[in-house]
Amino acid sequence: MKINNIFLFLLISAGSYAQTYTPVKDDAAIRKKFTEVSQATTSIKSDFVQEKNLSMLAEKVISRGVFYFKQKNMVRLEYTQPFKYLLIMNNGKATIKDEAKTTQMDMHRTKIFQDVNNIIIDCVQGKALSNPNFQVKVYESKNQLKLDMKPTAKGMKEFFDNIVIFIDKSDYSVLKMQMNELSGDNTIITFTNKEINGNIADNLFALVK
Amino acid sequence: MLWLSSALLSGCSVANKINVMDAFTNCPPVFKPAIHTANYKAELDFYKKHISGLFVFKSMNDSTERVVFMTETGFKFFDFEFTPHQFKVQYIIPSLNKKLIVNTLSRDLGYLVVPPIESSAHEQPKNDNYTIFKFPVHKAYAYYTSDKRCDQLQKIEVGNDKKKNLVIDFTDRQNINPKTINIAHQNFKLTIFMKQIINE
Numbered sequence: 178m179k180i181n182n183i184f185l186f187l188l189i190s191a192g193s194y195a196q197t198y199t200p201v202k203d204d205a206a207i208r209k210k211f212t213e214v215s216q217a218t219t220s221i222k223s224d225f226v227q228e229k230n231l232s233m234l235a236e237k238v239i240s241r242g243v244f245y246f247k248q249k250n251m252v253r254l255e256y257t258q259p260f261k262y263l264l265i266m267n268n269g270k271a272t273i274k275d276e277a278k279t280t281q282m283d284m285h286r287t288k289i290f291q292d293v294n295n296i297i298i299d300c301v302q303g304k305a306l307s308n309p310n311f312q313v314k315v316y317e318s319k320n321q322l323k324l325d326m327k328p329t330a331k332g333m334k335e336f337f338d339n340i341v342i343f344i345d346k347s348d349y350s351v352l353k354m355q356m357n358e359l360s361g362d363n364t365i366i367t368f369t370n371k372e373i374n375g376n377i378a379d380n381l382f383a384l385v386k
Numbered sequence: 387m388l389w390l391s392s393a394l395l396s397g398c399s400v401a402n403k404i405n406v407m408d409a410f411t412n413c414p415p416v417f418k419p420a421i422h423t424a425n426y427k428a429e430l431d432f433y434k435k436h437i438s439g440l441f442v443f444k445s446m447n448d449s450t451e452r453v454v455f456m457t458e459t460g461f462k463f464f465d466f467e468f469t470p471h472q473f474k475v476q477y478i479i480p481s482l483n484k485k486l487i488v489n490t491l492s493r494d495l496g497y498l499v500v501p502p503i504e505s506s507a508h509e510q511p512k513n514d515n516y517t518i519f520k521f522p523v524h525k526a527y528a529y530y531t532s533d534k535r536c537d538q539l540q541k542i543e544v545g546n547d548k549k550k551n552l553v554i555d556f557t558d559r560q561n562i563n564p565k566t567i568n569i570a571h572q573n574f575k576l577t578i579f580m581k582q583i584i585n586e
Contacts, residue, residue: 227459227460229456229460231442231444231454231462231465233452233465233476234442234444234446234452234454236442236444237585238425238440238442238460238585239585240458254459256458259583259584259585260427260440260458260583262438262458264458264459273438275429275438275458276427276429276438276581277429277436277438277579278429278436278438280436356460358462360462360477362460362462364459364460
């Protein structure tokens, strides 16, 4: 009697969670769909909330901004609250504009910067499954896909435990990215108010002088 | 009463070792950590190099102070732990893990989170506008300047009576923490400017 009650309780609890994920054994169909979507995505504009969890300090740092992507590899990450900070990546070069100064960078010089940049671009373009630097396991729930990406390349492997990406099944867009560090810290970026394939001016990605 | 009589006895131009109780009662902002659990947006300039980032200062339950510096995108540069008598590197990226860098940063940041030892305080002669305390530190002295009423710590300087090597300015204490902090080395080009950010 008691065991049945516990079992029933677990069943009910599981059902009441927003998303329960099961592993996808044959992900060929999903990979195909990702490729189709990524080829059809020319631009993305989205609000984002970034939550950085410093586990040892039990502290969260929350910031907000706007994210832009345009084919092929242009990214604009614009933080608006609680500070102003702008990161533009365009064709292997980057510009950082903080509240005091603007700095130019050649991303090819810094491997890890380039790797992280590639993840962002691959994720938003739906190419995460084909990134050779990761072992990817795919899970699905009723409304979402979950990609559990374990880094295989040196550099990333020494820093990240895994990166988990939550995808909206309805349009294969990225809902959330969670980057779990070996230190126990993590960074969670949530995307909302997405505009796919809207008209985004090239000058938003101009490497500011 | 004790410090007043010893001041009279020893003359105006000589700094006097003062009674510990009097020191704390007379100027609390000097004897408490300058920062208590707060986040700051920072710009570091080292000669021509410029990095911006976020400082997270956390006063932990076990009386240790933690200072984390990371990029705006969440990439952590270092995590330092301070107690009144000890400093520990909890984490630092390899490219910053050099003795000179760690020593400089830990000393600078230590001034913000580890208050001076009351028993070693010498109060300088008062002037009309400020109250200044002088403490011996490693191979130098640290001078803590407060406003005359001892409402706010305004400045920490390190050096000697003639020349200062390090100047830390605080502005606009908002509730517990200063609104801005500027750490400026005088012998070489390193400045760290911080502005408080209020978290959600």
